[in-house]
Amino acid sequence: MRALLIRDLRLALRAGGGFGLGLAFFLIVVVLVPFSVGPAPELLTRIAPGVLWLGALLACLLSLDRLLAVDWEDGALDLLATSPLPLEGVVAIKAVAHWITTGLPLVLAAPVLGVLLNLAPAGYGVLVLSLLLGTPALSMIGAFGAALTVGIKRGGLLLSLLVLPLYVPTLIFGAEAARRGAEGLDPGTPLLMLAGITGAVLALMPFAAGAVLRVNLR
């Protein structure tokens, strides 16, 4: 398992691995929002938590279609399926690697980009905390979507459509927690809901993804 994680991280960081794609997309979205909304600092402050959450979610979505497709195309997935590693573990590790290379950089970049959106000073801590709690669920749900669409050429479109509704609860509670934090309200309840969703996703999704992958490998 550890070998697979190390390999995936190494592949992501080497040339052509696509590391930084999500981060660059996040940066572009957040930089462009003030231009499209216009010179209204109060309005930006109000929408900042939501925009940051939406930007992070879409950036996460962007890199999902390569999550399993690369290993499928070069035959490594078949070989992993016949290896001692359980497929559930393979998918879970892939999701962890995706989170480390995509989700974690987004979490770390969010407070910097918050400045561009005139995020209220009180909101930074909760924003980072909510993203930290929510992005693992995005990666794991994404891995499930990738398992569903593996083997389909240009499966990215289908993947996005399948995954989007599953992302909604995380987005609602994540953005709500960040908004409450920014407005100085108690973000406890949405944060707990967010943590609960992430916990359930991490506990159940690897099994769903493993089962789906087994069907798709036939």
Add this chain to the structure above:
Amino acid sequence: MDLTVTNLAVGRGGVPVLAGVSFALAPGEVLVLRGPNGAGKTTLLRSIAGLQEPMAGQVAGAEDRIAYAAHADGLKSALTVAENLAFWAAVFEQTGIDQALSAFDLHDLQDRRAGQLSAGQKRRLGLARLVVTGRPVWVLDEPTVSLDAASVALFAQAVRAHLAAGGSALIATHIDLGLDARVLDVTPYRAALGAVASSDEVFL
């Protein structure tokens, strides 16, 4: 422990391809599968390797004992030859890739990226993976594609070493490897269309 296949029926996309295949493979033995293109050799090998459910029949002695190699080698072009092999060794909880490197004459290439190798060199690396798995039953689908005569000889030698160490091999190939092998022609097992009515193409 033998690999025993009893009355196996396999299909592709719900359509039966082969039916009634039976054979046993004892340690130290090699069985060569023959048959025209599309006869179902790959489907049979995938079923034995556990990648797809057989439509009927049993495969015994395959669980956690098979090293499977298909048309695609599963190499990562951004990793070096040594890194690729070390990864598979770690996945199969084995240590040491030296034996595999020397068996397929890859020592000089070990720091090269797999993406820079020629097709034949990639194939050799893909086959070297079998050695690092430490699994006793090799299930190989056209292992000699894009290999030159010298590399085919290397491969045959690796198979012989594997057999001598108590392993066995099931190989679908069309060329003569110079091995003392039993040959199984799959053509007589071709399934009549509609012979197996039930389909496994249910979702989940």
